[in-house]
Amino acid sequence: MKHIKIHEEYCIGCRLCEINCLVKHSHTGKIIKAFKEESPRAFPRIRVEEEGCLSFALQCRHCEDAPCVENCMTGAMRRDKENATVLCDEEKCVGCWMCIMSCPCGVIKREKKTRRIASKCDLCGGVDEPVCVAHCPNEALTYE
Amino acid sequence: MRDPFRIPSGCAVSGILNLDGTHVSGEKIIRSIEVMHERSNGLGGGFAAYGIYPEYAELYAFHVLYDDPLTAKDVEAILKRSCTIEHSEEIPCKETENIQNWPVFKRYFLRYRGRSDCEDDEVVRMVMEVNSGIHGAYIVSSGKNMGVFKGVGYPEDIGKLFQLEEYQGYCWIAHGRFPTNSAGWWGGAHPFGLLSWSVVHNGEISSYGINRRYLQNFGYVCNLQTDTEVITYLVDLLVRKHNIRIPYLGAVFASPFWEQIEKMEEPKKEFFTSLRTIYGGALLNGPFSIIVGFPGGMFGMVDRIKLRPMLAAWKDSTFFLSSEECAIREIAPSLDRLVALRAGEVISERVGERNSHGQKLTVSGV
Amino acid sequence: MARSLLFPEFKIERDKERCIACQVCVRQCANDVHEGSDTEDTVVSQEEKCVGCQRCVNLCPTNALTVQTRKDGFRPNGNWEDRHLRGIYKQAETGGILLTGMGCDRLYPVYWDHLLLNASQVTNPSIDPLREPIELTTYLGKKEEKLDIHWEGDSPVVRTRLAPQLGLEVPVIFSAMSYGSISYNAFRSLAEAAREAGTFCNSGEGGLHPDFYPFGENIIVQVASGRFGVHRDYLRVAAAVEIKIGQGAKPGIGGHLPGEKVSKEISRTRKIPLESDAISPAPHHDIYSIEDLERLVFAIKEAINYEKPVAVKIAAVHNVAAIASGVVRAGADIVTIDGIRGGTGAAPQVIRDNVGIPIELALAQVDERLRLEGIRHHSSLLIAGGIRSSADVIKAIALGADAVYVGTAALVGLGCHLCQKCYTGKCNWGIATQDPVLTKRLNPNIGRRRLVNLLRAWAFEIKEMLGGMGVNAIESLRGNREHLRAVGLSREECSVLGVKAAGEGW
Structure with a gap:
């Protein structure tokens, strides 16, 4: 990748x-x-x-062992099967911010002004x- | 009827050398150059002949053109300063159908009085002095046992004017001119002569400006505003003064490309690199094919990417160079060998060295 | 403090419809011209500080900015131009010499623009560079007058050893710009480009940073009056050594690198104390005459074991031909001549704009003089000072130069917009600065690529022009003034240039 x-x-x-x-x-x-x-x-x-x-x-560094994916309780944060990119399915995201808590690089942000979803590089x-x-x-x- | 709007095809050159030293009249070379009538336009033609003055073989034979015969005494004064005029006469000319007017041509046979190791340099100096200093006189040739005959007209007419059938030489060089860069005047026709060199040239030297300035460094004054003059002087400089042998002139005048030099093996590579680095100002760029006559021999060469034609042929003990094959076949219908010169190639032959089969010839006196 | 009488030189127009207040301009201006706001979506500009470098204009993502020279300034006056008034106001305020950067920007005749090139028609076929080789390879250095050849049978034995030469694939060299006057990244771009393009760059008088020693084969090192960073390894690592006597932008005076620019790395490179001013004296204090120059030339030749060419650089001044002749006779293998339009990192404006002569005239006279004296082959001629395009290069070569130096053109290739503020150390393009925030702006990978592209493009154009003239090797054009004709010049100028008027044949 x-x-x-x-x-x-x-x-x-x-x-x-x-x-x-x-x-x-x-x-x-x-x-x-x-x-x-x-x-x-x-x-x-x-x-x-x-x-x-x-x-x-x-x-987002699109980590190989991405803690955000592991810690996402709804399965919104997932790894794309085709190109191994770590993506956030905005439909599934409930805004619990576990991904933000666990991201070692601090590159996931809250889109707080707009929606309660995690926003990251896609x-x-x-x-x-x-x-x-x-x-x-x-x-x-x-x-x- | 000839179409008056022909496209210029450039000049015609031709040369004959008898490798066994046999002397022949000028009749053959006139026939050869006449075949290529279409390559010239009547604004210049000329011949160089070697071996024509055996009775004065030790003396410098000066052919001098006088547009203004009154300048003769000035010219003679210069000549007499370092030489003794052993004999002088008007060069006989005979009116032809196409040439009714011509300037006065005189020839002088000169004995140099000074030290023998600098006589050639002194002759060069005299030629430069007359040709650049005296308006109305022009030294067309200054070698030993050779002479240049040239003028405005088709070469075959010039040949008849000077009655070249009356002369006997072992080497003949001819030129038919289609001038593009300088006006047609009698002195501007080819061959150009200096000492015993004579050069005929088809082409245009794009590097003329720098070749001329390069020669100035060595005391050569180019006053004809024509490129053939620089070739003549460069040959003299490189061969006579700088000890570069004729087969290697191609490495200077039509140097191989750096890419080719890179691929050469030592010591050849070093030699070619040195030649090109040092003699960059003598590189002749642009299209040319030239025939150069010298005592006892003749060589031909073409430019580095072959933009002008030149063929070499051998028949028995005669060596031919020409712009076109027809000019050779005209005087030697069957040939032992015929080759087209490749880009940058020099083909040189000397009397007595070998015949067309590569065998040494035995010759009696040239 | 009394109010300044100066008003802004530039007018900044910000299209409010387009400005998105992204503040890129704010972050990019080292002169703090633009100011953003944390609370509002607005950016304002303070024009007094603007130098017209166009960095903000270039980076603005919405093309909202225009920076223009203010035209509605002083009342028009044929005698008192804006520059005079500005100069007086500034000097009345500061009491100092007016400083500037880059080359002379006055409207003196640019002779390149009065020279036209030749092409072949009918009698001489032009050559198509896409189909036939056309050679730009150039060797700089002393050429023997003749090759001493000895014949063993039919084989030539060459007794002449060729003097050391610099081989160029394209007859363009990056001129002397010291590490100090330009940034590390700018120098690295030049050095890497020189290596990739088969040419050279010149260290300038600021020594050579250890990182650039591996580029030695493509670097000409300079020995100037300050002798900064000159030591044995510096001389030996280089491809050639150039003694700098003068510079076209400031003939007759030395250089000055302010202490603020003397960072740790520069102090290390120049071998001078940290933050101390680096002042080059006006003359070399061991060269007060031509015979002194000869001693230095040979001292350097001894130091480098006669293995590399030694160049001497002089500014084009009135008697340049005679001086150049002396320099050749003093043993220089290459003579560099820098004309009045030559660039600089810092020079008094009055000197830059008023001292020296255009390089075209100097070149024509030097080449002719050396030929008349029969010593042209003793040295190669390198010229500098205002070469802007491949056409200038080819005209310089036809006038008699062996190769040319480009300084400003190379910097422009790196992004320079000729704001002439190099001496402030605040180059927004990361070229003439040592500020680590600014030097980052020049990525040497991009710099190298752009310079290599530039040389490649010029080489193509030179080949096209040579081919058009029916010439397939650059040496056949060198000094070949028959291929040049002058338009719009007086008889005197034509005669100084040694060029015929357009319309005159051969």
Whole structure:
């Protein structure tokens, strides 16, 4: 399975990955509408962590032994059989946040403003290149 | 009727060398070059002949063209500074059907008075001085026991004008001109001569600008604004002054590509790398096929990607070079061997070295 | 503090319809021009600090930003241009020399743009580079006047040992830009690109960081008046050594790297104390004459065992031809000439814009002078200072250069937008800065790829032009001014350039 690789030495902290992730997961998929018209605003599944000159964009690592999958009581958090991606079935998610409690990387977020569901990276649904990678201006994220 | 809107096909060159040293008249070479009439346009033709002045074989034979005969005394003053004029005369010309006007041609047989190890350099210097300094006079050849006959017209007419059937030489070179880069004037026709070198050329040298500047480094002054002149001087520089042998001129004038040099084995690779690195300014770029005459021999070569035609042929003890096969077949209908020169290839033959079967020849006096 | 009389040079327009307040611009501006808000979805800009580098414009995901030079500034005046007024205001405020970066931006004639190239028609077939080889391979270094050949039977024995040469696959070298003036990542991009493209980059006068020693075969190291980072291994690891006498952007003066830029790594590379100013004296204090230069040339040749070429770089000044001739005779294997439009990381503006001459004229005169003296083959000619395209490269070669240096063009390839603020150390593109937040912005993997692409593209274009002229080896164009014609130049200029006017035949 391909992973998003993080090269923190080239992360410039611009957060274009966050912006484009949000757009990708918005209703319209159009950047200006996603920000200015959609309410509630979509939620980015990637987050840039920053301190001083160090910064990097973090999103779900799709762990081999994913604790979130093991700890999900409804079976909403599951591993995709085809491409081994860890996905959250939003229909089944009841918002118990066990996944958030158990995630070692802290990359699952509550979409609290909108719905009580766990929100996490879905690798853009199996595209050739997730949008965070495609829009990183400095190749600080690669998909390999 | 000839169509007046023909597309230029370039010049014609032809050469004959008797490997056994037999002397023949100019009649054959005129016939050969005449066959390629279509390759020239009447704006220039000429011949070089070797072995034609056996009685003055030790002396420099200067053929001088006078557009302005009054400059003769200036030219003679320059010649007399370091040479003694042993004999001089007007070169006999005979009016032909197509040529009624021509400039005065004189020939001088000169004995150099200075040290023998620098006489060639002194002759080169004199030629440069006259050709770049005296307007109205032009030295067309300056070798020993050879001479250049050239002018504006079709080569066969020029041959008749100079009555070349009256001369006996062991090597003849001819050129029919279709000028593209310089106006047709008598001095601008081919062959170009310096010392005993004579060069005929079909093509255009795109590297002319740098070849000319490269030669300036070594005291050669190019004043004709034509590329054949630079070839002549480069041959003189490389062979006479820099000790590069004729078969290796191709490595300079039409150098192999770096990719080919990379694949060579040592020491050949080092030799070719050195030649190309040092003599980059002498690389002749653009299309050319040339025939060069020198005492006792003749060689032909074509450019590095073969953009002009050139064939070599052997029959008994005669060696031929020509732009077209027809020009050889005209004077030697059956041949022992006929080859087309490959890109960058030099084919050189000398009197007495071998015949077409690769055997050494015994020759009496050239 | 009295109020400044200056007003912003740039006008920032933010399209409110498009701005999504994502704050990318805020995060990317090292000059703190843009300011966001934690509570509201708005971003405002403070134009006084804007340098016009276009970083925010480039990264704005909605194309909401436009940064333009303010045109409605001073009252138009044919004599007093904006730059004069701005200069006076600034100097009246600070009492200092006006600093700037990059090359001269004044409207002096650019002679490249007055030279036109030749092509073959009918009499000489042009060559198609897609079908036939066209060679750009170039060797820099002293060439013997003749090959000393001795014949053993029919086999040649060469007695001449070729002087050390630099072999280039494309006649373009990245010019001297020191680690210090540019970032580690910028230097790494240049070094990796040089290696991949078969050419060289120049260390500049800032020494060579140990990480770049493995690139030595593709690096020309510089010895300048400050002698920063010069030691035995530095000289020996390189492919060639260049003695820097002068620089086109600031002929006659030395360099200055402010202490703030002298980080731990730079202090280590330059062999100077941390945070101390790195000041290169105006002259080399061991070179007060041409014979002193000769000593340094040969001292370096001794140090490198005569195994590599030694270059000498001078700025194009009025008497450049005679100076170059002296430099050749002092033993330089390569003479580098840097014209008035040559770039810099920092120079007094008055010097950059007023001292020196255009490289085209200097090149034409130096090449001609060396040929007249019969010493052109003693040295190769490398020129620098304002080469912007493959057309400039090929024209330089036709005028007589063996190869060219590109500095600004390479930086532009890396993202530089010529804001001319290199001396501030706040390069938003991560090129001319040592700030770790900014240097990250240049990913050397991208940098290398872009530079290799640039050289590849230029090489293709040069081959197309050569093929059009019917020339299949670059040496046949070198110094071949018959392939150049001038338009819109005076007789004097044509004569200085040694080029005929367009319309004149051979």
